[in-house]
Amino acid sequence: MRERLNTAPFGYLCITNQGVITELNETFCNMIGYTFEELLDTHIESVMSVSNKLLFHTYFYPFLHLNGHVEEMYLSLKDHEGKDVPLLLNAKYFKQDDVEGVDCVFMKMGKRxxxxxxxxxxxxxxxxxxxxxxxxxxxxxxLHNEIEKKQIQLMKLNTKLEKLSVTDSLTGLKNRRFFMERLKEHIALFQKNNMPFSLLILDLDFFKKVNDTWGHLIGDHVLIKLAEVLNSTFKVEDIVARFGGEEFVVLLPEANKERSKEKAEELRRTVQSAEWRIDQIITVSIGVATMQNGDSDMTIMENADLALYASKENGRNRVTHKDDL
Structure with a gap:
C-alpha cells in the first residue's frame, strides 16, 4: 500500500496544522522538481509565491478549520527553477492516536x-x-420586410396598371378592350344557359359642332359629363364603356327587348334634360340589339350599330331597336 501510494498518479503530502510537511510521495516530488529530502520537514509555504501564501491563509486554513476539508482549490507551487506549477488541491483534516494533520492530494492542472x-x-x-x-x-x-414592402408596392402597381389597361383615361369608364371581353363572356353564358342580354350603342349628336364651336376642352367636359350620366342611370352590374371618340356602349345583363328599350329611353331623356354649361342642346342617338341564337360578338355589335344609324337617319335624339327596323 505504501509503495503504491508513493507512485500513485497524484501528488500526496501530509502537513501539520502549522503547514510543515511530514510525509510526501514521489509523485509530488516529481510534480515540482524537488527531492524527497529537500521537501521533508519544510513548510509548504516555502514553495509558494507571495500571492499563493495569501490565498492559503485567507482560503485554505479558514475552510479547513470550518469544514474539516477543502475541495478543488486551485493554486500554483514553485518548482526547483522558480516556475509556477498549476495544481488542484483536495485536503482533509485527520486526527489519529493523538496525531493531527492534514492529508493533501494534488492533481496537475496543465492539461485541464x-x-x-x-x-x-x-x-x-x-x-x-x-x-x-x-x-x-x-x-x-x-431584407424580408423590405421585400414584403416591395411586393405590396408591386401588387398595388400591378393593380393600378391592370385598372389603367381597361380604363378610359378621360372619362374613367371601362374601355373598348374591357367591354369586348365582357361581351364574349355574356355570349358564352347565353349559349350555355340561354341567359338573355341586350346591347346599347349611343353617339353624341353633333359633337363635332361642340368641338368646333367651344373647343376641345369643352368637348372633353361634355364627354366626362356624359360618363357621369351613364353611371347614374345604369346599375353596377351593367357594363358601361367608352367605345371610342364620342361613342359609348352599354351591356345590360338579363335585359330583353322591352327592358333594354326602356333603359335606353330613360338615358336619352336624362341626357337631354341635363345641364351642360354650354349654349347648345346635347342629345344622344341610341341603337339597341338583343342577343339572338346564332349571334356572335361581331353580329350583335353590327345589329346595334345598324339601329344607331337608323336613329341618326330618322332625326337623331331617339332610340331604335334592331328588331323594329
Whole structure:
C-alpha cells in the first residue's frame, strides 16, 4: 500500500496544522522538481509565491478549520527553477492516536488549463458565431420586410396598371378592350344557359359642332359629363364603356327587348334634360340589339350599330331597336 501510494498518479503530502510537511510521495516530488529530502520537514509555504501564501491563509486554513476539508482549490507551487506549477488541491483534516494533520492530494492542472483555454476559445468563437448569426438574421428580417414592402408596392402597381389597361383615361369608364371581353363572356353564358342580354350603342349628336364651336376642352367636359350620366342611370352590374371618340356602349345583363328599350329611353331623356354649361342642346342617338341564337360578338355589335344609324337617319335624339327596323 505504501509503495503504491508513493507512485500513485497524484501528488500526496501530509502537513501539520502549522503547514510543515511530514510525509510526501514521489509523485509530488516529481510534480515540482524537488527531492524527497529537500521537501521533508519544510513548510509548504516555502514553495509558494507571495500571492499563493495569501490565498492559503485567507482560503485554505479558514475552510479547513470550518469544514474539516477543502475541495478543488486551485493554486500554483514553485518548482526547483522558480516556475509556477498549476495544481488542484483536495485536503482533509485527520486526527489519529493523538496525531493531527492534514492529508493533501494534488492533481496537475496543465492539461485541464489547456482544456479550459480551448473551451473558452471555443465559447468565444461560438459567441462570435452566434452574434454574427443574429446580425445576419436581423439583416435577413430587414431584407424580408423590405421585400414584403416591395411586393405590396408591386401588387398595388400591378393593380393600378391592370385598372389603367381597361380604363378610359378621360372619362374613367371601362374601355373598348374591357367591354369586348365582357361581351364574349355574356355570349358564352347565353349559349350555355340561354341567359338573355341586350346591347346599347349611343353617339353624341353633333359633337363635332361642340368641338368646333367651344373647343376641345369643352368637348372633353361634355364627354366626362356624359360618363357621369351613364353611371347614374345604369346599375353596377351593367357594363358601361367608352367605345371610342364620342361613342359609348352599354351591356345590360338579363335585359330583353322591352327592358333594354326602356333603359335606353330613360338615358336619352336624362341626357337631354341635363345641364351642360354650354349654349347648345346635347342629345344622344341610341341603337339597341338583343342577343339572338346564332349571334356572335361581331353580329350583335353590327345589329346595334345598324339601329344607331337608323336613329341618326330618322332625326337623331331617339332610340331604335334592331328588331323594329
Amino acid at each position: 488549463i489547456d482544456y479550459e483555454q480551448q473551451i473558452r476559445s471555443a465559447k468565444k468563437h461560438a459567441e462570435e458565431a452566434l452574434r454574427e448569426k443574429n446580425l445576419a438574421l436581423d439583416k435577413l428580417e430587414l
